[in-house]
Amino acid sequence: xxxxxxxxxxxxxxxxxxxxxxxxxxxxxxxxxxxxxxxxxxxxxxxxxxxxxxxxxxxxxxxxxxxxxxxxxxxxxxxxxxxxxxxxxxxxxxxxxxxxxxxxxxxxxxxxxxxxxxxxxxxxxxxxxxxxxxxxxxxxxxxxxxxxxxxxxxxxxxxxxxxxxxxxxxxxxxxxxxxxxxxxxxxxxxxxxxxxxxxxxxxxxxxxxxxxxxxxxxxxxxxxxxxxxxxxxxxxxxxxxxxxxxxxxxxxxxxxxxxxxxxxxxxx
Amino acid sequence: xxxxxxxxxxxxxxxxxxxxxxxxxxxxxxxxxxxxxxxxxxxxxxxxxxxxxxxxxxxxxxxxxxxxxxxxxxxxxxxxxxxxxxxxxxxxxxxxxxxxxxxxxxxxxxxxxxxxxxxxxxxxxxxxxxxxxxxxxxxxxxxxxxxxxxxxxxxxxxxxxxxxxxxxxxxxxxxxxxxxxxxxxxxxxxxxxxxxxxxxxxxxxxxxxxxxxxxxxxxxxxxxxxxxxxxxxxxxxxxxxxxxxxxxxxxxxxxxxxxxxxxxxxxxxxxx
Numbered sequence: 001x002x003x004x005x006x007x008x009x010x011x012x013x014x015x016x017x018x019x020x021x022x023x024x025x026x027x028x029x030x031x032x033x034x035x036x037x038x039x040x041x042x043x044x045x046x047x048x049x050x051x052x053x054x055x056x057x058x059x060x061x062x063x064x065x066x067x068x069x070x071x072x073x074x075x076x077x078x079x080x081x082x083x084x085x086x087x088x089x090x091x092x093x094x095x096x097x098x099x100x101x102x103x104x105x106x107x108x109x110x111x112x113x114x115x116x117x118x119x120x121x122x123x124x125x126x127x128x129x130x131x132x133x134x135x136x137x138x139x140x141x142x143x144x145x146x147x148x149x150x151x152x153x154x155x156x157x158x159x160x161x162x163x164x165x166x167x168x169x170x171x172x173x174x175x176x177x178x179x180x181x182x183x184x185x186x187x188x189x190x191x192x193x194x195x196x197x198x199x200x201x202x203x204x205x206x207x208x209x210x211x212x213x214x215x216x217x218x219x220x221x222x223x224x225x226x227x228x229x230x231x232x233x234x235x236x237x238x239x240x241x242x243x244x245x246x247x248x249x250x251x252x253x254x255x256x257x258x259x260x261x262x263x264x265x266x267x268x
Numbered sequence: 269x270x271x272x273x274x275x276x277x278x279x280x281x282x283x284x285x286x287x288x289x290x291x292x293x294x295x296x297x298x299x300x301x302x303x304x305x306x307x308x309x310x311x312x313x314x315x316x317x318x319x320x321x322x323x324x325x326x327x328x329x330x331x332x333x334x335x336x337x338x339x340x341x342x343x344x345x346x347x348x349x350x351x352x353x354x355x356x357x358x359x360x361x362x363x364x365x366x367x368x369x370x371x372x373x374x375x376x377x378x379x380x381x382x383x384x385x386x387x388x389x390x391x392x393x394x395x396x397x398x399x400x401x402x403x404x405x406x407x408x409x410x411x412x413x414x415x416x417x418x419x420x421x422x423x424x425x426x427x428x429x430x431x432x433x434x435x436x437x438x439x440x441x442x443x444x445x446x447x448x449x450x451x452x453x454x455x456x457x458x459x460x461x462x463x464x465x466x467x468x469x470x471x472x473x474x475x476x477x478x479x480x481x482x483x484x485x486x487x488x489x490x491x492x493x494x495x496x497x498x499x500x501x502x503x504x505x506x507x508x509x510x511x512x513x514x515x516x517x518x519x520x521x522x523x524x525x526x527x528x529x530x531x532x533x534x535x536x537x538x539x540x
Contacts, residue, residue: 061441066341127389134385138378145371152368158345158443177341177445198488198530206352227352231436231454232327232529239327239488239529 052195053212053245055258058188059159063181065174067152069093074170082157082183089155089168089180096150103146107139155180162186189254191223191245193262198239204228204264210245213261214254223247225264319539322472326463326484326517328530330456334431338364338446339424347442349453353435361453362440364425373422376415383408433457436528461526463495463517463534470511475538476500482517484532495519497536 069091076088114132117124165182168174191212196204208225227244234240245262342364349361387404390396433455440452463484468476482495499516506512517534 059441061443063443064445066343066445125389125393127385127392131382131385131389134378134382138375138382141371141375141378145368145375148368148371156443158441177447183443198527201527202488202525227350229437230352230434230456230458230528232527234327234529239531241527241529 049200049263051193051200051243051262051264053191053193053260053262055189055214055254055256055260056192057184057186057256058190059161060164060182060184061158061161062179063088063155063158063183064177064179065091065152065155066176067091067093067096067149068174068176069153070173071168071170074166074168076163076166076181078163078166080163082161082163084157084159086157087154088157088163089166091153091174093150093153096146096153100143100146100150103139103143107136107143110136110139157183159183159185160187184256186256189247189250189256190226191247191260191262193243193245194240195238196241196243198232198241201228201241201243203266204243209265211263211265212245212247213263214251214258215260216255216258217251217253219251221247221249221251319537320475321535322468322475322538323533323535324465324468324472324515326465326515326532326534328461328463328486328523328526328532329528330433330458331460331462331518332431332433333436333454333456334429335451336361336427336429336453336455337449337451338362338427339448340421341445341447342425343445344440344442344452347438347440349435349438351435351438354433355429355435355455356432357430359429360426361429361435362427362438362446364427364446366422366425369418369422369425372418373415376411376418379411380408380415383411427453429453429455431455431457433459456528458526458528459522461519461523462498463519463532465512465515465517465534467507467510467512468515470504470513473500473513473515476515476536477538481537482534483537484517484519484534486523486526486530486532488530489523489525491523493519493521493523495534 071089072092073087073090075086075090076082082088110132114129114136117129117132161183162185163181164184166180167178167182168180174180204225206225206228210223210225211220212223213220223245225243226246229242232239232241344362345365346363347361348363349355349359355361383404387401387408390401390404434457435453436456437454438452439454440446440450446452463482476497478497478500480497482497484493484495485491486493495517497515498518501514501516504511504513515536517536
């Protein structure tokens with residue numbers, strides 16, 4: 001009985017030794033060749049295989065004021081389309097307003113002073129008139145500066161876009177540099193890759209064609225690579241580069257955030 | 269006995285599936301990052317190569333790069349560059365709104381003119397004291413200083429690049445507000461790249477000297493390049509509880525297709 005159990009154990013032991021020996025060798029040496037092989041095996045039609053991506057707007061901006069104040073006019077609501085230069089939000093800024101009226105009063109005083117020196121009378125040196133003229137010009141310039149400062153109370157749309165989010169209601173107090181609005185250009189959507197690794201990015205070139213599969217519509221759309229990030233994103237364990245793809249045609253109802261799968265065409 | 273054989277066969281099958289599994293999981297792994305155990309093993313692997321080597325993981329980055337920001341707050345009215353653009357030293361990158369700054373320049377100019385007229389008037393009339401003239405002249409100088417400051421601020425509202433290279437990131441959008449020191453554009457000269465090690469421990473660092481030859485393997489490019497140790501960090505950093513020193517390696521040649529952040533395995537020849 002004792003002998004028999006030994007007979008059974010011996011080959012088992014040999015097997016275990018053999019197995020660890022096999023797995024042991026590739027573990028100690030990094031063997032880059034063996035790492036590269038499975039990547040190629042994964043991708044049959046293209047070099048990179050399928051890459052995940054997401055729909056993003058062509059541009060987006062988080063807007064804030066340089067001055068503080070309470071919201072006096074909220075001209076927009078979430079979802080609104082705005083044109084470049086549209087006034088979005090206006091703050092009530094009494095201090096800036098009073099600076100403007102102060103400088104305007106100074107201008108009025110300077111103009112009145114000039115009127116006096118313009119009157120033809122004896123013993124009036126011409127320099128006093130020139131001085132009065134200069135002071136009017138200087139007062140006008142001061143008014144302009146005050147008005148430019150006052151203009152900061154209104155936030156203008158930098159480009160045609162959709163209002164995605166507003167973070168303040170009418171009457172609420174906004175601090176300088178606080179984000180009040182998120183704008184995005186939803187008319188021009190593009191695709192950004194989310195898992196293009198350093199091994200795959202070498203096979204992607206600007207101008208390369210790509211097939212973008214949009215999961216939500218079960219639809220495949222052609223596109224073209226327009227940009228590849230210079231700098232890697234190393235926030236995950238892998239080294240990732242974001243490639244941007246512009247679609248040849250944007251399907252209706254395509255939304256920001258939708259997931260896509262991208263196949264890059266190989267350049268033979 | 270028969271029972272035992274079946275048992276053996278089953279265990280053998282089990283082991284086989286286990287090894288198959290092991291192979292599969294290793295293929296799914298990303299780039300192998302060398303752990304400390306490998307560094308200690310490096311002497312065994314190097315013995316057949318000739319001299320002793322020290323291995324480490326490294327990442328590529330440009331030898332010369334800048335992260336640019338504005339010295340004051342302002343709102344962005346123009347962004348002249350995008351990620352990947354090539355720029356030359358002095359090129360305009362980002363423009364802030366200058367309405368107020370220009371108004372201040374005009375104001376200072378008008379004030380200078382007024383002060384100068386006052387000086388001229390006081391000089392012509394006979395009953396002015398020298399002190400009055402001096403005070404008026406000082407006012408001209410004061411307004412001139414205000415104008416200089418306003419003009420300088422106007423210049424600073426335009427961000428230009430001090431070096432030529434490739435735009436690596438633009439982290440601001442049109443209409444957004446910049447704050448002092450907020451990095452808005454990163455530029456790197458991608459024509460001269462270097463490698464910085466990330467996991468070279470304090471136990472290996474005494475062997476590493478500036479000038480030692482290095483072979484670097486880029487997994488993404490499947491390419492081996494040579495280089496030299498050009499700098500060893502004087503201050504340690506920590507990586508997962510271990511004390512590591514960053515070693516900078518200058519590559520002998522330009523590597524086509526190399527991108528900022530790509531990883532490499534480096535072997536430093538510490539005997540030679």
